[in-house]
Amino acid sequence: MLRRIGLFRLFGIQVSLNYTWFIIFALITWTLAVRYFPSTYPGLSPWVYWLVGAVAALLLFVSVLFHEFSHSLVARRSGLPIKEITLFIFGGVAQMGEDVKDPRTELKMAVAGPAASVLLAVLFGASAAFFYITVGRSPLVAVLTYVATLNLILTFFNLVPGFPLDGGRVLRALLWMRTNDIRQATRIASAVGQGFAILLILLGVVSFLSGQLVSGVWLVLIGLFLKQAAELGYRQVMVRRSLMGIKxxxxxxxxxxxxxxxxxxxxxxxxxxxxxxxxxxxxxxxxxxxxxxxxxxxxxxxxxxxxxxxxxxxxxxxxxxxxxxxxxxxxxxxxxxxxxxxxxxxxxxxxxxxxxxxxxxxxxxxxxxxxxxx
Ligand SMILES: [Zn+2]
Known part of the structure; x- marks a missing residue:
């Protein structure tokens, strides 16, 4: 999962793509161009559907980037250097040069992302409504509505209380504040995250077997990614804790x-x-x-x-x-x-x-x- 391709620098932070992103980009464009838009807006030519699909996928990319940058800029304001952001399926990972030192900073950082996504959902939703009233039903309104919906999904998905999702970081920060034990807090939040991941994989398999092939594959992919991230996150904390105080x-x-x-x-x-x-x-x-x-x-x-x-x-x-x-x-x-x-x-x-x-x-x-x- 560590293979990545460098894209550009923004605010002094390197932005990279994990190779899984290309699968996601193709999957989203295809889903929109072949299934979603032709059924909701019939009668347009195929290349319009593909164009609309690609634009929506790009806007999703921008949305995820905005979400990640909110985390990173809050982190930087708290004095944590961020060197690189790597975008994965439905989210990203910011590489920090140092660990979060206190639960309050962790809490602020974790909340910044979903807050940014809600803001985007409102903005895209409002522009969709604006164009619907002034222009009427059009592919533009379809794209904006779709991206607004995706941002809402992104918000709720990230708020699931399993580490390393934002909700899991919130849970970890709260447990950490309470017990003053980051190791135990991480273990609990990771366990919730892995449980949620397994649930998603099972749900994906069931959807797939019952004929919903695309959403089935989606759920399994996201579940697998989450499971791996939860395990990795816990191990990293353990390593850092074991080495703490050793010069x-x-x-x-x-x-x-x-x-x-x-x-x-x-x-x-x-x-x-x-x-x-x-x-x-x-x-x-x-x-x-x-x-x-x-x-x-x-x-x-x-x-x-x-x-x-x-x-x-x-x-x-x-x-x-x-x-x-x-x-x-x-x-x-x-x-x-x-x-x-x-x-x-x-x-x-x-x-x-x-x-x-x-x-x-x-x-x-x-x-x-x-x-x-x-
Ligand atoms: Zn986030």
Whole structure:
């Protein structure tokens, strides 16, 4: 579910599409062009139906985006940096650089989305009414009415009290306020979310078997997406909680094997990759980390030229967030590693390489903690 395609930036936030969105776009356009509009507005030519269907699907996209941006802008006003919004079926996921720190912020953020959708439903509904009175029955009125209805559905769907839906976030925030225990609050809200997801899948199967093929497929798709999101949301919270208060310094390996930028790939392969069996090495130039070189970089270069190509030519230069600080929270460093798909992160203090943090070390600690039931 992590595959995504970058679209554009808005208010400094990257907007991306999950590949499922194309299925949804096609499904919506098709449903509208072949079924909904021909039966409600008969007598128009097929290409008008397809055009109207595509416009309605695009307006749905804009509506979902508006909903997500309301969440994100409220989050940002509360001091939480939002880097990216990915649109999925019937909603989106905003990638936060940090976790919500208190239930009040969570509550405000969660409510912002449905409030935005209600606003859109009213706006589209009012314009539909306006054009109906002035122009009469027309495809335009049909599109506006349809999009207004979809926004209402979006509102109610998102208000179901199962995490990670907005309603579930509201429930989690309220439980969290009460018990002061975010882990328990998340567990309950996720369980409700998974229960709701299973209900949707069953409902979808029943609809499908009773002949309502399209709505059946819809319900199953949404149910599957929700179930996965509920499980994932809970696991993320557990990981963050398990690592809470643990600094990078406690998990890193202090003895680091670094390589020289002038080293040839031939020697890198034999002396380092085969010798130490690490998947990547920091590149050290005059005591300063300038990049990382791993098996991926090696693989991009033809084996015949390994004796002449040097590390400096193929290494991945050190990115601004491509390293960790020893006093940083381990969960933050892990989040960056997962986002950038890095296995090892150099640990740098005052410009000096003091250790290396590996994903395996972090995962190992998590497993031990889980086994101990902490
Ligand atoms: Zn929402």
């Amino acid at each position: 990078v310094r406690e998990l890193m390996t202090a003895e680091v094997v670094a390589v020289d930028p002038s080293l040839t790939l031939e020697r890198l392969a034999h002396d380092y990759f085969l010798g130490y069996r690490y998947s990547s090495f920091p590149v050290l130039q005059e005591g300063e980390v300038v990049g990382m070189v791993g098996l991926d970089e090696m693989k991009r270069v033809a084996r015949e030229v390994w004796p002449t190509v040097r590390v400096i030519e193929v290494m991945r230069p050190l990115a601004p967030d491509g390293y960790a600080h020893p006093d940083e929270d381990a969960s933050h460093a892990l989040a960056r590693m997962l986002r950038a798909d890095l296995g090892r992160l150099p640990v740098i203090e005052n410009g000096e390489l003091v250790g290396i943090l590996t994903r395996r070390d972090v995962m190992h600690l998590l497993r031990i903690r889980t086994d101990l039931g902490e």
